[in-house]
Amino acid sequence: MKRSYLFLPGNQPTMxxxxxVLPADVLIFDLEDSVxxxxxxxxxxxxxxxxxSIDYGRRGLAVRINDIEKPYIKKxxxxxxxxxxRSVMVPKVNSARTLHHVAVMLDLIEEEYGIEKGRxxxxxxxxxxxxxxxxxxxxxSTPRVEALALGGEDLCADLGCPRTxxxxxxxxxxxxxxxxxxxxxxxxxxxxxxxxxDEEGCYADTVYARGLGFDGKLSISPHHLRPIHRAxxxxxxxxxxxxxxxxxxxxAKREGRGAVSLRGKMIDLPVLRQAERTLELARASGMFTxxxxxxxx
Amino acid sequence: MTRQTKIVPSLREAxxxxxxxxxxxxxxxxxxxxxxxVLQTVLTECSVLGLKDLTVNxxxxxxxxxxxxxxxxxxxxxxxxxxxxxxxxxQEISRGALEREVVFRSHGGRPAAMVRGESHIDVAFIAAxxxxxxxxxxxxxxxxxxxxxxxxxxxxxxxxxVVVVTDQLFEYPLLDASIxxxxxxxxxxxxxxxxxxRIMSGTTRVTRDPIGLLIAxxxxxxxxxxxxxxxxxxxxxxxxxxxxxxxxYLGEIMxxxxxxxxxxxxxxxxxxxxxxxxxxxETLLDVQCFDREAVLSIGGDARHGEISATRYASPxxxxxxxxxxxxxxxxxxEIDTDFNVNVHTDSNGVIMGGSGGHSDTAxxxxxxxxxxxxxxxxxxxxxxxxGTISTPGEDIDLxxxxxxxxxxxxxxxxxxxxxxxxxxxxxxxxxxxKAESITGIPARVIHRGRPVARVVSRxxxxxxxxxxxxx
Amino acid sequence: MNSKQMKRAxxxxxxxxxxxxxIEPADSLEIKLHSPVINQFGDAIMxxxxxxxxxxxxxxxxxxxxxxxxxxxxxxxxxxxxxRRSFEDEEGA
Numbered sequence: 020m021k022r023s024y025l026f027l028p029g030n031q032p033t034m035x036x037x038x039x040v041l042p043a044d045v046l047i048f049d050l051e052d053s054v055x056x057x058x059x060x061x062x063x064x065x066x067x068x069x070x071x072s073i074d075y076g077r078r079g080l081a082v083r084i085n086d087i088e089k090p091y092i093k094k095x096x097x098x099x100x101x102x103x104x105r106s107v108m109v110p111k112v113n114s115a116r117t118l119h120h121v122a123v124m125l126d127l128i129e130e131e132y133g134i135e136k137g138r139x140x141x142x143x144x145x146x147x148x149x150x151x152x153x154x155x156x157x158x159x160s161t162p163r164v165e166a167l168a169l170g171g172e173d174l175c176a177d178l179g180c181p182r183t184x185x186x187x188x189x190x191x192x193x194x195x196x197x198x199x200x201x202x203x204x205x206x207x208x209x210x211x212x213x214x215x216x217d218e219e220g221c222y223a224d225t226v227y228a229r230g231l232g233f234d235g236k237l238s239i240s241p242h243h244l245r246p247i248h249r250a251x252x253x254x255x256x257x258x259x260x261x262x263x264x265x266x267x268x269x270x271a272k273r274e275g276r277g278a279v280s281l282r283g284k285m286i287d288l289p290v291l292r293q294a295e296r297t298l299e300l301a302r303a304s305g306m307f308t309x310x311x312x313x314x315x316x
Numbered sequence: 317m318t319r320q321t322k323i324v325p326s327l328r329e330a331x332x333x334x335x336x337x338x339x340x341x342x343x344x345x346x347x348x349x350x351x352x353x354v355l356q357t358v359l360t361e362c363s364v365l366g367l368k369d370l371t372v373n374x375x376x377x378x379x380x381x382x383x384x385x386x387x388x389x390x391x392x393x394x395x396x397x398x399x400x401x402x403x404x405x406x407q408e409i410s411r412g413a414l415e416r417e418v419v420f421r422s423h424g425g426r427p428a429a430m431v432r433g434e435s436h437i438d439v440a441f442i443a444a445x446x447x448x449x450x451x452x453x454x455x456x457x458x459x460x461x462x463x464x465x466x467x468x469x470x471x472x473x474x475x476x477x478v479v480v481v482t483d484q485l486f487e488y489p490l491l492d493a494s495i496x497x498x499x500x501x502x503x504x505x506x507x508x509x510x511x512x513x514r515i516m517s518g519t520t521r522v523t524r525d526p527i528g529l530l531i532a533x534x535x536x537x538x539x540x541x542x543x544x545x546x547x548x549x550x551x552x553x554x555x556x557x558x559x560x561x562x563x564x565y566l567g568e569i570m571x572x573x574x575x576x577x578x579x580x581x582x583x584x585x586x587x588x589x590x591x592x593x594x595x596x597x598e599t600l601l602d603v604q605c606f607d608r609e610a611v612l613s614i615g616g617d618a619r620h621g622e623i624s625a626t627r628y629a630s631p632x633x634x635x636x637x638x639x640x641x642x643x644x645x646x647x648x649x650e651i652d653t654d655f656n657v658n659v660h661t662d663s664n665g666v667i668m669g670g671s672g673g674h675s676d677t678a679x680x681x682x683x684x685x686x687x688x689x690x691x692x693x694x695x696x697x698x699x700x701x702x703g704t705i706s707t708p709g710e711d712i713d714l715x716x717x718x719x720x721x722x723x724x725x726x727x728x729x730x731x732x733x734x735x736x737x738x739x740x741x742x743x744x745x746x747x748x749x750k751a752e753s754i755t756g757i758p759a760r761v762i763h764r765g766r767p768v769a770r771v772v773s774r775x776x777x778x779x780x781x782x783x784x785x786x787x
Numbered sequence: 788m789n790s791k792q793m794k795r796a797x798x799x800x801x802x803x804x805x806x807x808x809x810i811e812p813a814d815s816l817e818i819k820l821h822s823p824v825i826n827q828f829g830d831a832i833m834x835x836x837x838x839x840x841x842x843x844x845x846x847x848x849x850x851x852x853x854x855x856x857x858x859x860x861x862x863x864x865x866x867x868x869x870x871r872r873s874f875e876d877e878e879g880a
Contacts, residue, residue: 032861033804036754037527040718060871061798064864072860074753241526305738664826693803693856694824756859758827 020303021045021079021235022251023244024168024208028053029062035069038078041241042248044303045079050095051086051110059091063098070102081106081142087120096121100128106140106165111173113149115160122161137163142208146170147177151192158203167200168237169193171210184213184220186227197232206234215240225250252304253297261301264294321449322503327481328361330502331439334477338368340438341395343475345468346376347443347455347604351514354443354481356383357506363392371395373437375426375467375625376670379404380514385413397435399423399670406667409768412784418667418769420660420782423603424629424636424676425774427470431632434776440475442468442495443509447482451500452493455605456615456622458484460509462516463605463614464584465494469624472499483509494622520585520607522564523557527689527718532561534739535645535687535716540569541737542683542730544642549577551597552677553588553645555606558687560587562645570596581628581637582644582673584610584620592619601637603628603673629676631774638673638680646674648686650702653744655709655724657686658702660771663695665763665785671706675774678711683730690717696751696758698744703761704771705780715744722747793848796872799857799865806857808869811849816840822854835859839866848873 025043027034029050038046048070054062066082082099084107085092096107109121118141125139141163145154151174158167171189175182182188189210200207209228212221221243225236229250236247253261263281268291271279278287301307324330336342342362344355355374362370368391377384379402387393397419401409409418421429429435444465445458455465460483472478472495479502480495489497523529539545539562551566553559563580564587570577571594580588581601586609591597600620605611613620629638638644649669650658657678659669678684688697697717713730715722722744723731734741742750752758765784773779797809818836822829832854840850850869854862 031802031805032857033802036804036858040530041526042530061865061868064868064871065861068860068864072858242524242529663824694828694858695856754858756828756831758824759830761826 020299021166021206021208022300022303023247024081024235024237025241025244026053026083026211026237026239029066030054030058032065035065036073037241039073039075042244043078043238044235045081046075047108047237048080048082048099048104050099051083059085063091063095067098067102070099070104079106080104081108083108083110083144086110087117093124096124097128100125100134100139101132104139106142108142108144108168110144110170111146111150112143112157113147114153115156118143118157118160118164122163125163139163140165142166142168144168144170145196146173148174150174151195154196155199155202158199158205164203164205166206166208166234167196168208169196169210174210182213184217184224186224193228193231193233201232207232209233209236211237211239212243215242218242218246222246222250248304251300252306253301257297258301258306261294261297264290265298322451322500323449324502324504327358327504327506328365330479330504331358331361331365331367333502334439334479336362336367336370336439339370341371341373341436343373343437343440343471344375345442345465345471346374346378346400347462347465347467348460348510348515349462350378350380351460351510351512351516352378352380352443353508353510354441355381358441359384359387359392363387363390367392369394371397373397373435375423376400376672377405378402381405388414397421399426400672401667401670403666403668406669410661410666410782410785411787412765412768414768417767417781420670420769420771422629422671422675422774423467423625423673424631424638425772425776427474427624427626427630428632428774429772429776430470430474431630432776437471437475439477439479440468440471442471442478442480444480444482444495445509446484446486446490447480447503448486448488448490448497449503450488450497451478451480451503452488452490452495452497453480453482453500454490454492454494456492456494456611457486458482460484460512460515461611461615463611464602464622466603466623466628467625469495470626470630473626477501479504481506481509483507516605516608516611520555520560520587521557522560522587525557528558529561530718531687531689531716532558533565534721535562535685536565536569537737537739538685538714538716538721538734539566539643539683541733541739542643543733544683545569545575547576549575550579550581550640550642551577552580552582552641552643552681554647555583555585556647559645559647560585562687563587563591567591567594567596581623581641582677584614586610589613589620592617601628629673629680629774631676636680638676641677641681643683643685644677644681646678646684646686648688648697650699651686651688651697651712651715652699652702652709653748655712655715655744656702656705657707657709657712658704659706660704660769661782663703663758664761665703665783667769667782671771675707675711678707679774683714684712685714685716686712687716690719690747690751691755694755696748696755698748698751700760704782706771708779715747717747719750720747793845793873794875796869796875798868798872801853801855803855804857804861805855806862806865807853808865809851810869810873811851812873813847813849816845816847817849819849819851820854821852822856824854824856831859832862835862836866839863839870843867843870845870
């Protein structure tokens with residue numbers, strides 16, 4: 020379940036250590052914006068060392084690499100992929116060409132180091148107007164793409180509008196990214212919330228994004244993890260209904276039917292998929308404890 | 317001086333009239349915290365008067381009291397008894413600044429020792445922000461108000477001679493007499509008993525550190541799962557950022573479930589005052605105020621009560637508040653695999669703390685919880701054997717860290733409850749191994765110098781000794 | 788690597804959990820360690836430092852570590868960065 024993506028500044032040893040206990044679903048080790056130009060080499064070394072030595076449990080491990088025009092981009096990729104990064108987040112994606120370039124570099128690295136081809140995935144960070152225009156092209160550029168993420172801060176700078184808590188300025192961009200992600204069959208990850216200290220605001224923003232269909236949300240502060248997870252927690256009614264759906268579909272299957280009626284509603288495969296996702300979210304939120312009987316394992 | 321007015325013109329005169337002699341014991345409370353001027357001033361006067369070999373019995377020695385070492389060097393002071401010693405004093409004591417062993421007690425053990433005759437106070441110097449000419453005094457009124465004067469109450473009761481030191485005289489009778497004229501021998505008015513800015517540190521704050529918050533949230537969930545959280549609940553926590561965060565998360569749970577607690581006790585902070593005002597707790601039993609919010613509240617809210625150290629935690633009292641406590645949140649510098657806790661010395665054996673109310677509350681509370689990060693920088697919390705036993709393992713029920721919760725094996729029922737609630741319960745040995753896998757295994761530091769302090773249990777038994785460190 | 792090409796370099800910070808590594812060219816090899824956990828981890832730190840130095844083929848220089856309780860993986864990373872920087876001819880991460 021990838022509800023929350025937490026950026027960890029690549030040049031801060033304590034933050035890299037803390038990532039091992041913070042409840043983020045995915046950790047994004049950042050080599051880009053949070054690292055000063057003079058410290059890019061230090062961050063690369065520290066992140067690689069951390070990936071190799073620290074036990075991050077079942078958290079997803081991604082690395083935000085630098086702008087691919089930089090001369091050290093190959094060093095970045097080589098270091099982090101061999102250290103164990105499972106995904107690379109590519110910033111400022113404006114075209115399919117950028118991601119082709121990354122994919123080719125990943126092909127070479129995986130081959131050189133005996134890593135299973137295609138193991139390293141790509142998260143495309145869309146943070147410019149051009150990026151939004153080309154988003155579907157980017158999403159389908161390589162089978163390595165697993166998610167599209169929205170970088171609201173930089174995007175607003177490019178659009179020439181203020182970045183606000185309400186986020187109305189991002190409405191179109193969010194929808195466009197979400198559509199492209201769905202059409203391409205990849206995850207859609209929403210922009211970080213603006214205020215590290217406003218947990219309620221983050222909760223409301225995440226509820227909104229989830230309502231649009233987003234699968235997860237980026238975050239730059241550990242204080243946002245709790246409100247993000249709360250926003251992705253299904254209600255007890257939703258969980259109860261989901262359990263009924265799963266049950267009903269199992270009955271239907273045993274009786275050789277592909278659809279069944281439940282409380283006057285037609286239940287078929289898409290509804291089952293939704294129900295399964297609801298139960299996964301419930302499990303991730305800790306709604307099923309050993310105390311509950313009949314909880315799916 | 318007469319029975320109508322006990323005012324003495326100066327501290328020096330008061331010391332003369334008290335008949336303080338070489339080798340005697342003088343006492344102080346630490347309610348003025350880092351803003352205190354009284355202890356230093358009294359010692360200066362004692363030194364000027366040529367007094368030697370005095371024992372200072374202070375409820376605590378703070379960083380601002382480091383000048384006590386000057387009086388050790390000039391021979392005025394040759395003995396120290398306290399419940400807590402700040403690192404600034406402790407690091408010198410650890411290096412052998414005092415020939416005689418320091419006696420460490422706890423907040424409850426200190427008055428108990430007076431009652432049992434193990435400790436005798438010749439002259440008590442009680443700083444009060446408000447006093448009248450007969451010696452009725454409190455810490456709630458006046459410019460240098462510090463709130464509860466609980467730690468000084470046993471001194472007023474048991475000392476041979478009691479001097480109230482104030483910087484603000486009120487007309488007789490001072491209505492709110494936390495300490496009454498019945499026990500007071502003399503009153504001295506000085507310019508300033510302390511720096512108000514440093515007496516009270518504005519407001520104490522809940523930590524913003526995400527690791528501290530994680531630990532605190534787990535601790536609150538553990539309390540909820542323990543079965544103790546219901547109407548009539550009683551609770552105590554420290555003033556540190558993580559301890560306060562536990563109170564905050566607990567408040568959230570109580571709010572959600574409509575639970576009303578009966579009392580919160582100990583050192584009181586603004587956060588607990590807020591919970592009182594919100595009606596989540598019915599009363600506060602205050603032995604010490606940690607911030608301005610608490611000081612203002614104790615002065616104006618009838619539900620916010622002042623308690624003496626005796627009533628708070630003395631095992632010699634017929635009963636005490638800690639005996640009634642459901643849950644207490646405590647810290648630790650080290651804990652070992654038998655759950656013994658060290659709050660006296662750091663990883664290098666240097667004195668930097670003391671029990672305070674730690675061993676008292678741990679002994680009395682139904683559930684004693686240690687909240688601490690599994691390591692501080694590279695130093696693991698869990699060791700094979702603690703450098704100093706401050707509180708014995710049998711009184712500690714649960715350890716909560718960011719890597720999991722460890723339950724004392726004596727509490728198997730608690731362990732099951734926590735597991736059923738979905739909390740990450742692990743054995744303390746596994747937690748230790750986890751820490752060592754991250755930090756590496758630390759080399760054991762052993763000190764063989766002469767004893768510089770002894771840790772006395774609340775029952776007056778020798779709990780441990782602290783050795784001098786060699787640099 | 789030819790350690791005669793080494794120039795003065797540093798890496799890391801004095802933040803808690805980090806280590807500031809400074810390398811100065813010198814005729815012989817000297818390692819200076821300041822650490823709040825020297826009693827508990829001094830030997831372990833020196834062993835790691837020697838391993839990293841050996842793996843880079845460094846045979847001379849004054850290597851100073853101002854440790855603030857950094858974990859082993861952090862010490863190794865900072866040291867590696869400092870050594871690489873001291874070998875650099877010109878700019879370039």
